[in-house]
Amino acid sequence: MTATATSASAGTSSGATILPFAEPVKAGRDTRPLRLITCGSVDDGKSTLIGRLLWDTKAVKEDQAATLHRDSGQQNDLGLPDFALLLDGLQAEREQGITIDVAYRYFSTDRRSFIVADTPGHEQYTRNMATGASTADLAVLLADARAGLLEQTRRHATIAALMGIRQFVLAVNKIDLVNYDKAIFEKISHDFREFALSLGVRQITAIPMSALKGESVVYSAGATMPWYEGPTLIETLELATVRSAQAGGFRLPVQRVSRPGESFRGYQGTVAGGSVKPGDSVMILPSGTVANVKQIVTFDLVRNAAVAGDAITLVLDRQVDVSRGDVIVSLDGQPMTGFHFEAQLVSLQPGGIEPGKRYWLKSGSRRQRVSVEPVSQLELSTGKWQPHASTLSMNAIGKVRLSFEEQAVFDTYEQNRATGAFILIDPDTNNTVAGGMITAKRGELGGIHRDGQRVLMSLPADLAELIMSSELFAKRRDETEIKRMTASQAAEIFSNAASDI
């Protein structure tokens, strides 16, 4: 509801990136918490920025500040505590002076509360960023006004976009160190806008700020930047949208079956998309059984409807076989079911993701065996996908093919973050080794399967002649089948195969 002003500005392309700032909707506390991720290296002042947010929204209490003073015996030149110490909660980090993992911070204003995933800027940032970004609605990307847009910032933006974040804030920090120069700010924000648009992100707000001095963070900069009339960071966050309950059909991944008495059987889970009401016809996947919704039960009352995000107990009008891991869906707009899917994933552990190895895949409440075949890997420095069929090492982002032993049920991540996301678990270590996002379903003949016995190829005639004239081919000629046809005939066969004939 508070989002209207921000979304309306999506197409703004002026260099100053000033949002048409509508009168803030009086939201009171009736908004969901906004989850955000901050990306930037230590040098960009990320810890200072988060510390400043916590400090100026009064999320840091006196005794915590006193502990900081005691521990560090130092403060910055504004008489404030060293914010990095406040954030780096673990002893190892304090000792080494680095941030090693994702931490979550909480602060709120009168209008809204916020959850910040605070991730380190250097070592293993891909893995930690992916973790933090998986739940984020918005990414704040930091740039040092003196340095401009660095490759690091582009990498962070690329990962954030890949994880499905569609709202960016570019915080051009340390603007005081370039004498509040408007031209410098506009150059950096222009470059960033161009880049973000190329990633498919259209909601971009750029803000010149000094986190150290607290300018344009919670309080506006006032006299130092009379040329900047846009929102402060906190105003932008207050008006940002929570990643919407995705459009599309009803989805209820069944977490457990509740049978407190002989006559009651309810299916418990969190609605992962769409809505449902008593009387609706639904299908249970993967079995395909159809039933009608009889009741939506919650502790408080029997409800007339449930929407995405609601944790409910669903009662159906007939005895059907439903167990944990099944998905109850609307008859319209059903998800994809099948044995083969395409996905993008982030490799999270030192062993990497090995081709052909059998992993556990968990998505929603369903866990099943899968084998993974890498296809390509994202080169973060250029943003290009390079062919890559071998192990995807830690921090690599890859496109892969997934093959299941039992029917799987997915939406694309683009359509539904809850039913399109998954993790991979290594059965040898039980550790979480990858986070992934479904991009498409593949036909049963959609490509070369590692475990397949035969390979069907369509080749240009001249290349086929070359192969057939080889000695190796001649030796095994008896084992092959060859048909000649036109290019369009071949294309038709493959497109049919890919759509699961």
Next chain:
Amino acid sequence: MPLSSVQETEIKNPPVSKPPLDPHLKALENEAIHIFREVAAEFERPVMLYSIGKDSSVLLHLARKAFYPGRVPFPLLHVDTTWKFREMIEFRDEIAQKYDLDLVAHTNPRGKAEGITPFTHGSAFYTDIMKTEALRQALDAGQYDAAFGGARRDEEASRAKERIYSFRTPDHKWDPRNQRPELWNVYNGMIRKGESVRAFPLSNWTEVDIWRYIQAEDIPIVPLYFAAERPYVERDGMMILAEDPRLELQPGETIQHGMIRFRTLGCFPLTGAIRSTASNLEEVIAELEIATVSERQGRAIDRDQSGSMEKKKREGYF
């Protein structure tokens, strides 16, 4: 809720007595219920750590919601140091009966055998034996493979980095440097025999959220959270409640009376009161919103040294 209402299959719409939750609290509630159901479905022997405090009260309420119309499908475990406030134990027993809960209370036998008290052995050693070691004993005895706790990430710096499913080795150790990545709301519950998971459904709640939820849902809590005229002694800069005969006055100490209340509840000799006139939920929340010190400030055990919570957690403390 009595089970009889279930037998009819048709669950009658109860009279709507309270307004719907605001979206912020609703989102937190939904997330917590999701975690409860996921853990209950994935683990063989879950248990819920119940400390009787306000966070535990919220946790229990959420558990009842998550499994309604069924019973809470796991026991509650209270690690009883025998030094809790008297009103806490009364409250605990009342709640267990009222909601038909399986309550397991465990006390480390070393406490009695070796005469370990917070007065004689210092807070650090006492806490290690009567809380951390006791918890390990109880978890081992019950062979629990998952334990719900009411910890929140906003409480303390090392909590801020803890996962919602927090993996523990067979000897209950937490290794903050090697936590499993946790993406979306897809939790990895795969463990080997002997290993366990601590699950934190309230991870994303703040102290204000807890209070506002208690108010919105009308959740019963121990009366010590509300200001009243109570006897206390001042010791080491803390106001210690003076109603237990085991509290011996030291030279120069006198029992005073005043309007005090507690922001957190633990063992009475280690928990400091605050001066307050907030005698109901509205006043407590109002007080909280202008508070300038954190709730753990009254806890002696957090003050031993910086990073002391992380140290205790590594050793198996919640």
